[in-house]
Amino acid sequence: MAGPGTSAADTSAAPVVGIEIADGGTRLVATVGATVGARRWYTRLDAPPMPAEAVGHLNALIARALSESGQIASEPATADTSPPAPVAVGVALAGQVDPARGVVRSLRPADGWEGFGLAAALTERWGGPVVVRTTTQAAALAEARVGAGRGHTDVLYVALGRSIAAGLVLAGRVYNGARGRAGELAHWSVGPAGPDTANGPLCACGARGHLEPIASAQALVRRMIGRAADHPASSAALLAISGGRAEAASAAQVAQLAADGDPIARAVIDEALAALAPALANLIGALDPGVVVIGGPLASARDTFLGPLADRVRAQRPAEPDQPALVGADLEPAAALIGAAVGAAEARDEQGSRVE
Numbered sequence: 001m002a003g004p005g006t007s008a009a010d011t012s013a014a015p016v017v018g019i020e021i022a023d024g025g026t027r028l029v030a031t032v033g034a035t036v037g038a039r040r041w042y043t044r045l046d047a048p049p050m051p052a053e054a055v056g057h058l059n060a061l062i063a064r065a066l067s068e069s070g071q072i073a074s075e076p077a078t079a080d081t082s083p084p085a086p087v088a089v090g091v092a093l094a095g096q097v098d099p100a101r102g103v104v105r106s107l108r109p110a111d112g113w114e115g116f117g118l119a120a121a122l123t124e125r126w127g128g129p130v131v132v133r134t135t136t137q138a139a140a141l142a143e144a145r146v147g148a149g150r151g152h153t154d155v156l157y158v159a160l161g162r163s164i165a166a167g168l169v170l171a172g173r174v175y176n177g178a179r180g181r182a183g184e185l186a187h188w189s190v191g192p193a194g195p196d197t198a199n200g201p202l203c204a205c206g207a208r209g210h211l212e213p214i215a216s217a218q219a220l221v222r223r224m225i226g227r228a229a230d231h232p233a234s235s236a237a238l239l240a241i242s243g244g245r246a247e248a249a250s251a252a253q254v255a256q257l258a259a260d261g262d263p264i265a266r267a268v269i270d271e272a273l274a275a276l277a278p279a280l281a282n283l284i285g286a287l288d289p290g291v292v293v294i295g296g297p298l299a300s301a302r303d304t305f306l307g308p309l310a311d312r313v314r315a316q317r318p319a320e321p322d323q324p325a326l327v328g329a330d331l332e333p334a335a336a337l338i339g340a341a342v343g344a345a346e347a348r349d350e351q352g353s354r355v356e
């Protein structure tokens with residue numbers, strides 16, 4: 001470790017801030033330190049912000065979090081040019097990024113983010129290091145270090161939410177791929193023999209036969225609502241479990257209905273499992289992870305979804321003697337934020353060891 005009196009570039013003692021940019025940039029969350037259960041600070045915006053506006057809000061949010069957590073006495077007077085000491089910042093962004101360069105590819109539905117150098121903008125204000133990842137990559141890192149994948153150097157994290165994405169921690173490090181897009185499972189082809197019709201339901205991308213419209217958490221709810229409309233008993237069961245608002249039902253509630261024997265819910269869940277299990281089995285064959293962690297709203301649906309999924313994955317590879325455990329994520333819904341902070345802390349420590 002570099003001692004006191006070293007150059008201004010020394011970041012070995014820099015405070016660590018994690019940031020989550022969600023809902024098209026309208027929800028900004030901060031935490032200080034890479035600790036599970038730490039305090040969070042929020043900024044909510046009425047409309048998706050342009051990058052410059054968002055950076056202004058982020059800088060204010062970071063300053064408030066650092067100040068209120070006692071990391072800095074107050075916001076420095078020369079805030080825009082010279083912070084008193086470097087701050088390590090990790091960002092988890094619900095969009096597409098180029099993590100190697102800290103550049104945003106998209107933050108839908110916000111406009112103007114394509115190619116925006118978010119890491120550079122935050123480094124200018126806070127000194128850095130700044131790490132920018134997708135929420136899935138950040139959540140994978142959090143689960144690998146302090147969550148359900150703790151103790152494993154190779155973790156396959158799969159988030160089933162509005163979409164489907166995998167975060168890969170391989171040989172102890174987040175694996176980005178050549179373009180930062182490793183793990184994009186949404187448009188994984190489940191083929192012409194997939195569930196539903198011969199071609200599968202229409203995907204948001206315009207193709208058929210993709211995983212997302214069958215097996216994302218959102219797809220489970222949407223398909224349940226759609227099919228229950230023609231089946232009064234299932235429709236009544238869905239209303240009962242969702243407190244009278246079918247559109248507010250969760251994927252975990254659909255899985256519960258399936259476990260309770262509702263035939264429509266069982267069909268919806270069965271089709272999702274039939275599509276997911278081969279995809280996961282193929283990934284396990286390719287990557288040999290120590291553990292598979294399922295994130296998103298089904299993370300705690302152990303008996304109704306994760307157990308049946310694990311059975312199906314195992315059945316895909318009957319000759320495999322010791323298959324990795326398939327478990328629910330530990331850190332929902334804060335995994336991405338915690339992972340952002342963990343990423344910042346690790347970048348700081350790596351930079352510190354290089355300075356030394």
Ligand SMILES: [Zn+2]
Binds near residue numbers: 203205206210
């Ligand atoms: Zn697709």
